[in-house]
Amino acid sequence: MAKRGKPDNKGISPAQWVKIRKISQVVFFLIFLALFFWSRREFYLNPSLESGFTEKLVNIPLKLDPLVMIAQAIASRKILRGSMLAIFTLFLTFFLGRVWCGWFCPMGTILEWIPIRSWKKNQPSVAEWFRGIKYVLLMVILFSAIFTNLTLLFLDPLTIGYRTLTTAIWPGLDKIVTFVELQLIRVPFLSAAVGGFDSLIRPMIFPAHPAFYRYGLLYSGFFISLILLNSFAPRFWCRYLCPLGGLLGLLGKVSLVGCEITTSCSTCGKCVPACPTGAIKDQDKVFCDPGECTMCMVCAENCPGDAVKFPFKISKFLRQPYDIERRKVLLSMGATAVGVGLLETNIAGQVFAPSPIRPPGVMNERLLSTCIRCGECSTVCPTNAIQMAVFDGGVEGFWTPIIVPRIGYCDYSCQACGQVCPVEAIPPLSLEEKRKQIIGKAHIDQDRCLPWAENQECIVCEEMCPIPEKAIELELVEVPDGEGGIKILQRPVVIRHLCIGCGICENKCPVSGEAAIQIKVPSAGNQNGHNHHGWQ
Amino acid sequence: MTDLSRKNFLRFLAASLGSLYLSGCMDQDKFLSRSGLPEKITPTPFSPGTENTAEVESTVEPAESAIQESSATPNPIFPDLVVARQGDPEEMVRAAVTALGGMGRFVKPGDVVVVKPNICTSYHSYEYAATTNPWVVGAVVKLALEAGAKQVKVMDYPFGGTAEQAYQISGIQSEVEKAGGKMVVMSNIKFIETAIPDGKDLRSARIYDDVLRANVLINVPIAKHHELARLTLAMKNLMGVIYNRPYMHANLGQRLADLSTRVRSHLVIVDAVRMLMAHGPTGGNLADVKKADTIIASPDIIAADSYAATLYGIDPEQLGYIKKGVQMGLGIKNLNKLNIKEINLG
Numbered sequence: 001m002a003k004r005g006k007p008d009n010k011g012i013s014p015a016q017w018v019k020i021r022k023i024s025q026v027v028f029f030l031i032f033l034a035l036f037f038w039s040r041r042e043f044y045l046n047p048s049l050e051s052g053f054t055e056k057l058v059n060i061p062l063k064l065d066p067l068v069m070i071a072q073a074i075a076s077r078k079i080l081r082g083s084m085l086a087i088f089t090l091f092l093t094f095f096l097g098r099v100w101c102g103w104f105c106p107m108g109t110i111l112e113w114i115p116i117r118s119w120k121k122n123q124p125s126v127a128e129w130f131r132g133i134k135y136v137l138l139m140v141i142l143f144s145a146i147f148t149n150l151t152l153l154f155l156d157p158l159t160i161g162y163r164t165l166t167t168a169i170w171p172g173l174d175k176i177v178t179f180v181e182l183q184l185i186r187v188p189f190l191s192a193a194v195g196g197f198d199s200l201i202r203p204m205i206f207p208a209h210p211a212f213y214r215y216g217l218l219y220s221g222f223f224i225s226l227i228l229l230n231s232f233a234p235r236f237w238c239r240y241l242c243p244l245g246g247l248l249g250l251l252g253k254v255s256l257v258g259c260e261i262t263t264s265c266s267t268c269g270k271c272v273p274a275c276p277t278g279a280i281k282d283q284d285k286v287f288c289d290p291g292e293c294t295m296c297m298v299c300a301e302n303c304p305g306d307a308v309k310f311p312f313k314i315s316k317f318l319r320q321p322y323d324i325e326r327r328k329v330l331l332s333m334g335a336t337a338v339g340v341g342l343l344e345t346n347i348a349g350q351v352f353a354p355s356p357i358r359p360p361g362v363m364n365e366r367l368l369s370t371c372i373r374c375g376e377c378s379t380v381c382p383t384n385a386i387q388m389a390v391f392d393g394g395v396e397g398f399w400t401p402i403i404v405p406r407i408g409y410c411d412y413s414c415q416a417c418g419q420v421c422p423v424e425a426i427p428p429l430s431l432e433e434k435r436k437q438i439i440g441k442a443h444i445d446q447d448r449c450l451p452w453a454e455n456q457e458c459i460v461c462e463e464m465c466p467i468p469e470k471a472i473e474l475e476l477v478e479v480p481d482g483e484g485g486i487k488i489l490q491r492p493v494v495i496r497h498l499c500i501g502c503g504i505c506e507n508k509c510p511v512s513g514e515a516a517i518q519i520k521v522p523s524a525g526n527q528n529g530h531n532h533h534g535w536q
Numbered sequence: 537m538t539d540l541s542r543k544n545f546l547r548f549l550a551a552s553l554g555s556l557y558l559s560g561c562m563d564q565d566k567f568l569s570r571s572g573l574p575e576k577i578t579p580t581p582f583s584p585g586t587e588n589t590a591e592v593e594s595t596v597e598p599a600e601s602a603i604q605e606s607s608a609t610p611n612p613i614f615p616d617l618v619v620a621r622q623g624d625p626e627e628m629v630r631a632a633v634t635a636l637g638g639m640g641r642f643v644k645p646g647d648v649v650v651v652k653p654n655i656c657t658s659y660h661s662y663e664y665a666a667t668t669n670p671w672v673v674g675a676v677v678k679l680a681l682e683a684g685a686k687q688v689k690v691m692d693y694p695f696g697g698t699a700e701q702a703y704q705i706s707g708i709q710s711e712v713e714k715a716g717g718k719m720v721v722m723s724n725i726k727f728i729e730t731a732i733p734d735g736k737d738l739r740s741a742r743i744y745d746d747v748l749r750a751n752v753l754i755n756v757p758i759a760k761h762h763e764l765a766r767l768t769l770a771m772k773n774l775m776g777v778i779y780n781r782p783y784m785h786a787n788l789g790q791r792l793a794d795l796s797t798r799v800r801s802h803l804v805i806v807d808a809v810r811m812l813m814a815h816g817p818t819g820g821n822l823a824d825v826k827k828a829d830t831i832i833a834s835p836d837i838i839a840a841d842s843y844a845a846t847l848y849g850i851d852p853e854q855l856g857y858i859k860k861g862v863q864m865g866l867g868i869k870n871l872n873k874l875n876i877k878e879i880n881l882g
Contacts, residue, residue, distance in 0.1 A: 046701055202723050203700060382701075413697045457785070457786060466820070504696060
């Protein structure tokens with residue numbers, strides 16, 4: 001990147017380096033956003049896209065994320081094409097330290113840029129051992145990956161970014177823009193302008209019809225709490241919690257280029273509170289912990305005496321009291337084994353709870369060991385059918401994709417989720433194959449269905465059914481017409497062997513509340529390969 | 537940020553929110569021309585040739601009633617309905633519209649024209665006869681532009697899949713763009729709650745703004761099988777311009793007729809080039825498709841639908857919406873009373 005070698009007086013000044021870094025942060029943040037919008041738009045325009053280009057491009061950020069790629073490779077026992085990009089990040093960290101955190105990570109950028117007042121005034125009162133949490137989390141994630149569990153990947157900063165954008169920020173913004181538009185379009189002299197504005201932003205940025213995600217408050221709450229933690233210490237998440245930061249920190253400790261406080265230091269101590277991650281300590285002497293340093297260069301900018309340098313050298317692993325040691329490693333390993341084991345003993349929950357409807361082609365067990373919880377499938381799903389599970393799929397299925405047909409149906413002409421999934425947890429299928437995937441079966445509730453329960457005319461489910469032969473048939477029956485005579489009424493019946501469970505019937509059913517026709521996952525031993533016991 | 541500027545900012549915010557709120561409180565009907573009531577249908581016969589010119593130019597309201605009345609009595613000069621057969625789609629459309637008196641009878645120079653094909657899903661290409669034939673739509677766009685239309689917008693609101701994809705897969709997008717028209721993706725915010733004063737059951741609906749504002753609406757359905765309505769034709773095609781469609785299904789016939797009183801089709805062109813005989817409206821099976829190479833054109837939506845029904849061997853009387861439409865005075869279903877011109881291009 002732009003940053004190479006050491007800054008010196010003749011070249012670029014520390015203040016300029018900080019400026020360059022900020023530009024890099026903004027640029028990469030914008031790229032992250034642009035890829036997000038672009039993925040959404042491309043698949044919205046053409047949900048059966050099979051170019052291979054779009055999804056490769058939009059997945060670059062995640063493929064660069066070494067935590068996700070390593071954990072995923074361990075859990076799925078398979079090395080993905082493109083996951084080698086993560087090695088690039090590891091190399092970069094080995095050479096330059098945690099530049100990922102200070103220069104590129106969109107989460108880090110948000111946490112650095114969102115101002116919380118008490119930042120500069122309060123010295124962090126958080127105990128130093130908190131820094132160990134990120135290493136423990138890292139260990140737990142990697143060990144549970146050995147047991148094919150990836151649940152805690154929901155704590156990866158990039159997956160947090162994607163999930164929050166998809167399910168909270170973007171639909172929330174859409175709602176606000178829509179609200180303002182709806183108010184303004186009623187003002188006579190503005191309505192044409194609003195209409196024009198609307199056709200500019202839809203469907204390019206926002207969808208033509210509002211996107212809807214369950215639990216928007218939960219996702220935004222999670223995200224907002226990460227930001228609010230900043231009031232205890234700047235970049236609280238990055239310092240203490242981020243497991244990716246932990247991984248890069250371990251490597252950063254031996255990085256070739258690192259922050260060094262040289263002997264010309266006057267020990268004025270100005271750099272200590274200035275450092276946004278608190279990497280600079282003023283103990284016997286002023287020094288910087290390279291495992292915590294994000295190469296942001298704010299220290300050099302604040303140094304009155306030009307004592308902070310970033311030299312190229314071979315450094316040895318500098319142990320800190322909060323660093324993870326053998327005992328902690330073994331402890332987290334044991335705890336992880338016990339934790340994952342206990343999760344797996346929840347046979348009652350796994351056998352008797354309704355199985356969640358998964359996206360087409362997904363095998364439940366395989367999904368749990370491959371899905372990285374990024375939510376990109378949910379981002380590109382043009383009908384909003386794919387939602388993130390909370391406890392719908394058991395605790396270990398936290399924030400994995402499920403289909404909620406009442407919110408959105410699985411579009412018969414779409415295979416976007418399988419194409420975009422960066423880890424093939426949702427298999428990439430051709431449209432022809434995807435149309436044959438059985439994700440569930442429709443069941444009619446005859447006590448609520450209008451023609452069955454109330455002798456009213458309604459054939460919406462049959463009309464909507466995309467199967468060429470129609471997986472819903474209409475039986476003709478004679479019923480009283482309420483005026484003493486009889487009338488012929490059509491009543492829907494599901495042709496079970498034709499139904500693929502796309503859920504458009506449930507989605508469009510005009511009965512209020514729960515639909516009178518619902519998709520249920522067929523019982524165990526079905527094509528979805530549900531295996532309720534043990535780790536594969 | 538100083539205290540002063542913050543205070544001013546808050547004041548400004550409060551003022552703008554207040555004005556926004558007030559503007560929201562305004563009675564729409566009084567302020568918006570488009571929400572004004574459509575002109576009442578009067579039973580007086582309409583003299584041909586002068587059609588919609590006066591009304592169209594004097595007001596932004598589409599002059600629905602003018603054309604409506606023209607079909608109330610058989611037209612002495614132009615046929616009420618033209619059927620063209622055995623040509624290629626564009627030829628048939630051109631021949632039919634020419635026989636009706638030319639597109640200039642419906643579209644005046646400078647008009648904004650909305651063409652409403654049936655693009656119900658993104659599932660299949662046009663061969664499956666679930667969406668209107670793209671060359672028929674293209675021909676309509678060309679004719680409207682040749683008649684001097686300022687802009688021709690083509691739109692539908694598919695119930696399955698995204699509109700963008702449906703436009704592509706149906707082939708309609710490419711033909712419309714070649715012809716010089718514009719495909720419009722219907723946006724949620726432009727479905728405006730609109731009163732339907734002549735409606736018996738459906739008294740108001742969220743109707744698409746562009747359709748209400750257009751000078752001319754050309755309804756270009758494809759003739760398809762449908763389990764509840766039996767056939768989906770021009771009147772059923774108008775369901776694509778409203779927002780809450782599942783609601784329509786109860787009492788479908790009456791509600792479709794009600795909708796047609798507010799959203800008038802100035803010209804109806806039924807595409808029966810390929811007819812979907814079963815498993816409609818979504819289709820997907822070529823065995824259900826019958827090639828009929830027929831185009832039906834009429835300014836009378838009831839007449840057009842009635843004629844199309846006979847292609848399926850169905851008595852128009854059996855279609856609920858035709859029956860209700862006749863009761864509402866929307867047109868003539870008795871084909872014997874119509875001046876029908878048949879053109880065979882084969």
